[in-house]
Amino acid sequence: MRTADTEPEPASDHDGQHFVVRLLDAWYVACQSRQLRQRPISRRIFNTPIVLFRGSDGRPAALLDRCAHRNAPLSLGTCQDGALECPYHGWLFGTDGGCQGIPALCGSQPGRGHRVPRFETQEQQGFVWVYARADVEPKTTPFVFPHVDEPAYATVRYQATSPGTLHANLENILDVPHTAYLHRGLFRGVERNKVTATVRRFAKHAEAEFVGEPVPKGLLGRILAPRGGTVVHFDRFVLPSIAQVDYALGENHVIATTALTPTRDDEVVLNSVITFKTVMPRILIQPLLVPIGKRVLAQDRAMLKAQLQRIQDFGKEQFVSTEVDLLGPHIWRLLRQAARNVPEPQETTPDLPAVFENTVELMA
Template sequence: MTDTGTTNAPLTKGHYSVARVLDGWYALCRGDELRDAPLARTIFDLPVVLFRDASGRAATLLDRCAHRNAPLSLGTIDAAGHLACGYHGWRFDRGGACREVPGLLDGSDASGRCVPAFATREQDGFVWVWGRADGEPTGTPIRIPHIDDPEYLVVLREYDVECTMHAALENALDVPHTAFVHRGDFRGKGSREIEAVRRRIPGGIEVEYIGEPPLSGATTDAEGRPIVSQHWDRFFLPGVAQVEYRTSAGRHLVSTLPHTPVSDLRTRFWLVSCWKVPVDKRDEMRPIIEKQLDTILAQDAEILRQQTRRIREFGGESYRSTALDLMGPEILRMLRQAERGLPADTAPIDRRITLRVF
């Protein structure tokens, strides 16, 4: 009998689906969270501090003063827009250069007093940070569709989950689990055979589901014809999941989920869920949509927590995949290639399968 590693912890010890892609944009906070005080955050287990300079632009530094290593996030922002350490008052600009040491008369030889800085960009209501300190960004953060579109109702949520970023991304883009984790709330009320087509897209991969009935609401139009639903799941490097639904009846939903690795086994993500809802229906629909999303997110967070707990008890992962796992293995492969600094793979990954959804 072949030992699959399911009963022997040492066989899986140390194996985790973790990739540290430093050369990429990660959301660290919403823009309205960053006001007139420093804000502490963590990415890849590294403490960083965000603040706004005198012009209001967001900046990010390593959260460690160059003098005696006190957290800069405990400091203040001075009138010049410099971040002043709360211990001895050293002041740093947005690029990490030390601009003043209070009480020091000789200001020479200041080059060794700098703090590593991270490229920072504010876009679509989020503050995005390049993962490599003092790195030169390539490209810009992904755009979040419809976040400022007046035709759409927008729901924003933030979650910290106990799992790898890979596990959180796979969960967000995984169809088979929905009939079980979300039974009755999302799926699980019937079965149907549909097709799934996987393909590459710029910066990531996409799976299109063909023949899927609408997730909610009427399934036929006023003439009795079936309402056709289109469904796409997408992953964009280094950590953005996106789910889109569109029906022939004019319904449209796009949920974009930026993920940030706080540590190897803790991930923060935001849900930006944009629903095309008539203005006169929004007061009625908002609490319904929010309740459904909150329920689904809480269920996912709990199953991910339980999954991580069991993996840690066995000392690592011991995964077995099937043809239904269209996203997870490819996401991990892309993350690990990017971690090694390899160029994006252009080899075809096109695949079409038939599956049963419940």
């Protein structure tokens, strides 16, 4: 057990209940494209209310959801020729956040300097992404979900809200040992198997590679690989908030990628994209994945809610980790370093070795 490298360090922004990491210089999913139509909608990222609407060119725009005049929620207003009209006094704001009109003023002249903070947006693959720091030009681009729209793959999407911190939800998605208990019968059966896992941490992501893992005995394994075999399994975390579970089972391949958006310190929105190809007809597989996913999500949400309640009861988190808590401590380390803008001692690229690598055996 590597205690020094696996135990989370105390955070300077501890809120008295749990550790909180707020990475503003990053992209997060604000909504699905189909959710943003003719009317503005309100979303939150790190407790900040943001209003989204479409400009005259149809492209999404995002502003702070607070009128510069009297703090009314702009999301309660309407869109007028690609601009956003405040519902209180009719002030009109463009996609750049600048005030374009004040109806009560004679001549309806825009007020100089009256503006609302603006957030960069990008629409791709059916999602609207927002850069969480206002009035800056991002140096990065949003994450790209793999295999979407590829002819060989089918795609299933779902969106849900989950209790708990960003870190708690990321670790939950990528934690293997709990699946044999919390999700028994869906992912795994009663029989346990010894599996070798290699954990690697890079400058901006971490992964766990599992070797010798048989096809899970649960319902999902029977659907995707009825003939059995050996699994090629990777779990990955990518800064700031991407969790990915990647299974290859013979000719079958399933990769579930979830983009997490922290709406509050103890709540996230999950946007999951599951892409898969199988030897079985898609028409038989696709209707089964969503119910299974919803069942797993319901079980996880119930546990995360109970965990959060217990943390609040005691006033703080108290974690003890072992080497089979594979990715959680590394997720925490990467989140904290990113929040402090502290790079890894050795920056890595796809062509360079990992900063950290360790191989362990676990029962899964």
